[in-house]
Amino acid sequence: FFFVYRHIMLLRARAPSNSLPRLFCRFSSSQAAPKVITEVKGNVLWIGLNRPEKKNAMDADMLLALNDAYTRIAQDPAVRVGLVYTTSDTFTSGLDLPAIAPVFASPRRALKLLPWGRGRVDPFGAFGRPCPKPVVLAVSGACFTSGLEMALAADIVIADRTARFAQMETSRGIIPFGGALQRMPAVFGYQNAMRYLVTGDQFDAQRAHELGLVQEVVPERQAVEAAAAVCDKIARQAPLAVQALLKQVRAARPEPGLRPWRLLNLMADVVRLMGSKDTKEAVKAMKEKRPPQFQGK
Secondary structure, three states: OHHHHHHHHHHHHHOOOOOHHHHHHHHOOOOOOOOEEEEEEOOEEEEEEOOHHHOOOEOHHHHHHHHHHHHHHHHOOOOOEEEEEEOOOOOEOOEOHHHHHHHHOOHHHHHHHOOOOOOOEOOOOOOOEOOOOOEEEEEOOEEEOHHHHHHHHOOEEEEEOOOEEEOOHHHHOOOOOOOHHHHHHHHHOHHHHHHHHOOOOOEEHHHHHHHOOOOEEEOOOOHHHHHHHHHHHHHOOOHHHHHHHHHHHHHOOOOOOOOHHHHHHHHHHHHHHHOOHHHHHHHHHHHHOOOOOOOOO
16 A cells, blocks of 8 residues: 555645646547537536536546536636536436446546646535635436535535435445445534435435435426526625635635655555445446345445
8 A cells, every 4th residue: 555655645746737638548438529528608608517427427538527627717817707517307327337437446547537737626525625716506307426526515405306425336236435334424414424324315405405415305397597696696796805705614624635654555445445345246237227236245
């Protein structure tokens, strides 16, 4: 594990702001349609999850594209707030485990996917710099694993009545590593968080509202409209004041930003689990569309 720790430090110290796509490009595949689309409307950066054929399952390309989009929110002076939505009826089915598992089974490859470059923003606010400007999520349909972690890291979440949430990593042989293990107990309360973390059970938009994850539940197909209205109102506020407010509020509450020793501990577990027989069984079961048979190996 000394190699992992040293690699973390080298990436933090040396990676330029635009280096991550080059670092990871040999593990990613090209595709004509962008998996994340961005458009500036007024002072709002619209970020669309656009991999409908895979129910917006997040592979390495998509994670890096989200990293780029969140970094643009931070760096573009014309942008005052970000709006994340889905171009289909599913926000995200979560991590694309068949694509991601081989990457995270290797410490070297896993660490190259993390947003260490100077000035870059981590969409999950767990491994790198959180977005210094507000981010609003418009959720409809499934919002699983990494999607739920994005919601936990967001400032405001609007969901329509079709929204379903789940942190189901234990049913896939792995554990969450995008901030859920730290934020869910803080937001939900310890026992409420454990109720959903260890079972992987789904919960609906109303339950998410009761738990404090969702701030407003709207009728079906109205999440984007409602989130856009909130973003437009934020964009009309004094931008420096909004950013200072975010900074001060975050400083006053615990954040799951991982210190090197905690990251080392987490990544050791992630790498171990990603290479386990149980995770390989979970990937096989997903491809064969059957329940996995775990052996604890």
